[in-house]
Amino acid sequence: MRKIFLWFIFSVCIASQTDAQKTIAIKCGQLLDTKSGQILSNQIILVKDNKIDGIVSANAFNQKTDSFIDLSNYFVLPGLIDTHTHVLLQGDITSDDYAVQLFKESIPYRTLRAVRSAKISLENGFTTIRDLETEGAMYADADIKKAINNGVIPGPRMFVATRAINTVGHYPISPKEFNWELDLPKGIQEINGADEARRAVREQIAHGADWIKIYADRGYYQLPDGSFRSLPNFTAEEINAVADETIKSRKKLAAHAMTRDGILAAINAGAISIEHGSGMDDECIKLMVQKNVYWCPTIFVNEYVAEGRAKAGSIINMQFKQAAPALFKKALTAGVKIVYGTDIGGYDWNLPQAKDFEYMVQWGMNNIKAIQTATIVAAQLLDQEGLIGEIKSGAFADIIAVKGDPTKDITLLQQVQWVMKDGIVYKTSK
Numbered sequence: 001m002r003k004i005f006l007w008f009i010f011s012v013c014i015a016s017q018t019d020a021q022k023t024i025a026i027k028c029g030q031l032l033d034t035k036s037g038q039i040l041s042n043q044i045i046l047v048k049d050n051k052i053d054g055i056v057s058a059n060a061f062n063q064k065t066d067s068f069i070d071l072s073n074y075f076v077l078p079g080l081i082d083t084h085t086h087v088l089l090q091g092d093i094t095s096d097d098y099a100v101q102l103f104k105e106s107i108p109y110r111t112l113r114a115v116r117s118a119k120i121s122l123e124n125g126f127t128t129i130r131d132l133e134t135e136g137a138m139y140a141d142a143d144i145k146k147a148i149n150n151g152v153i154p155g156p157r158m159f160v161a162t163r164a165i166n167t168v169g170h171y172p173i174s175p176k177e178f179n180w181e182l183d184l185p186k187g188i189q190e191i192n193g194a195d196e197a198r199r200a201v202r203e204q205i206a207h208g209a210d211w212i213k214i215y216a217d218r219g220y221y222q223l224p225d226g227s228f229r230s231l232p233n234f235t236a237e238e239i240n241a242v243a244d245e246t247i248k249s250r251k252k253l254a255a256h257a258m259t260r261d262g263i264l265a266a267i268n269a270g271a272i273s274i275e276h277g278s279g280m281d282d283e284c285i286k287l288m289v290q291k292n293v294y295w296c297p298t299i300f301v302n303e304y305v306a307e308g309r310a311k312a313g314s315i316i317n318m319q320f321k322q323a324a325p326a327l328f329k330k331a332l333t334a335g336v337k338i339v340y341g342t343d344i345g346g347y348d349w350n351l352p353q354a355k356d357f358e359y360m361v362q363w364g365m366n367n368i369k370a371i372q373t374a375t376i377v378a379a380q381l382l383d384q385e386g387l388i389g390e391i392k393s394g395a396f397a398d399i400i401a402v403k404g405d406p407t408k409d410i411t412l413l414q415q416v417q418w419v420m421k422d423g424i425v426y427k428t429s430k
Contacts, residue, residue: 023048024397024423025065027058028076030405034375034390037368039407045076047397050422054393069425071401071418077371078391079127079156079398079421080413081378082353084275084296086345087114087121087129087144088137093308093347099178102136102185111140117349118144118155123427124353125416127398128157128378128388130341132213132254132275133164136185142208154426157398159382161254162204163189164213165197165242170233171215188215194241197234201245212246214239214271216255217262220279222319228279230259243270252383254296258320260284267293273339273381278302278320280327285334294381295331296341299324300355304347328363338365339381340374354413367407397423 024047031040044061046053056063088110092098101110114137121129134141141160148155166188178184189204191197201212216239217230234242246253247270255266259279266274267287273294277284280295288295302324306317332338338360344353360370379389387395401418419427 023053023063023065024067024069025061025063026069026076026399026420027072028074028401029072030075031055031391032075032077032368032371032407034078034372035392037372039405042072045391045399047399047420047423050397050424052391052393052395052397055391074401074403074417074429075405075412076391076399076401077406078375078389078395079400079419080125080354080374081128081130081340081382081389082121082126082156082342082344082374083130083273083339083378083381084298084341084343085121085129085131086133086135086343087117087131088134088140089345090117091346091348093305094312098135098187102187107137107140110137111144114140114144115147115153115155117345118148118153118158120349121344121353122154122156122421123416123419125400125402125413125419126156126353126374127400127419127421128159128382128384130159130161130211130254130382132161132211132256133188134162135164135187138163139207145208156421157388157396159210160208161211161213162207162209163200164215164256165189165191165200165204166215167233167238168192170218170231191238194237197238197241198245201242201249205249205251209251211252211254212242213254213256213275214242214266216257216266216271217259220258220316220320222279222316226323227281228259228319228323230261230279232261232265234265236265239265239269246270263287267291275341276302276343278324278327280331282330285331285336288331288336289334292337294337294339294377296339297324297328297331298341298343298346298356299328299359300352301343301346303359304351324359325363328360332364337377337381338373339377340370352414354416357410357413361410367410370410371406371413397421401429403429 026045031043042058145158168190219231253271254273255271256275257263263284306321310318375389399420402412406412417429
């Protein structure tokens with residue numbers, strides 16, 4: 001028995017030493033330092049287990065490694081970060097598209113489809129996502145995150161918001177012609193009053209929420225002077241209760257908010273990120289800068305749904321679309337922290353996840369700054385600075401590669417050729 005025990009200890013020690021010595025050398029043609037914006041040439045990235053162990057010049061490299069990957073014909077970047085996704089949605093231009101998923105697809109079926117979405121996101125080069133609610137699929141996002149972390153399925157690193165919160169009657173869950181007697185699934189968790197608000201936050205955190213999300217306003221409309229307004233969803237007591245409970249639990253609050261009516265209330269309550277914000281005004285921009293609040297503009301999704309929704313009778317997305325370029329330039333000039341987020345799932349997962357970069361560049365942001373919205377800025381929002389969004393010692397080995405230089409042609413990020421996450425290669429060039 002003693003011999004068996006000693007052999008077991010010896011085997012464990014040998015295995016541990018073998019694992020600890022396993023290293024990968026990745027030779028880069030060009031490498032973007034997302035922190036400084038510098039482009040480095042002829043560099044070697046050393047990967048040890050799931051972390052980056054160092055970066056050295058290829059000319060000075062003489063270390064023995066377990067494997068070598070040659071990306072000398074590629075431009076190498078850290079894995080991208082999408083801070084607004086919905087893996088459990090598959091596109092919903094109209095309310096009917098949305099209703100089909102909530103009312104005709106079971107949560108297990110939607111979860112199976114989400115497995116595919118997660119894999120697509122990873123292969124698109126987005127090695128981290130913040131998934132901002134399940135839209136009626138309860139806590140399935142927490143299970144998808146767990147399955148990815150446990151190596152059951154491939155997918156990006158996930159930060160999840162589970163169900164999201166709104167007040168009773170203030171979320172468009174179905175076309176009006178549905179029978180009011182039916183108890184249909186809700187797209188969010190409904191609350192009334194401050195006590196229910198606190199309970200909802202606690203329930204969601206207990207079921208795995210990393211973030212809390214609210215829907216701050218509804219009923220968007222444009223005034224004759226071109227400004228936008230909406231109807232607030234929460235009383236001051238309710239929104240303050242949600243934010244207070246979130247912050248006390250050491251979590252962060254994201255707010256779907258389109259106009260000043262939702263944006264100002266959310267920021268003053270304690271929201272750290274404003275989602276969409278398509279109708280924000282100068283006061284909103286000023287307050288966001290003052291309070292260091294991030295803006296996730298989700299540009300392409302609005303461009304994608306605007307025409308279809310206008311044909312269905314709702315023109316507000318078309319009005320937001322027309323106002324978007326000037327608003328983006330104004331926020332950029334004012335110094336708002338702009339973070340990359342797509343709302344993919346709100347549009348089909350087969351469409352480009354890196355499309356928003358194009359609009360950012362067209363509307364005045366240089367290519368490197370645009371890339372930073374999906375790397376170092378996104379990492380700051382997620383409290384993961386130094387761990388993701390950079391290729392540096394101690395960061396996770398989340399690395400992507402493209403053909404050509406995305407600092408000159410941002411559309412190249414829609415054609416990611418090679419993807420590594422946590423030191424494992426998930427996609428190689430064809």
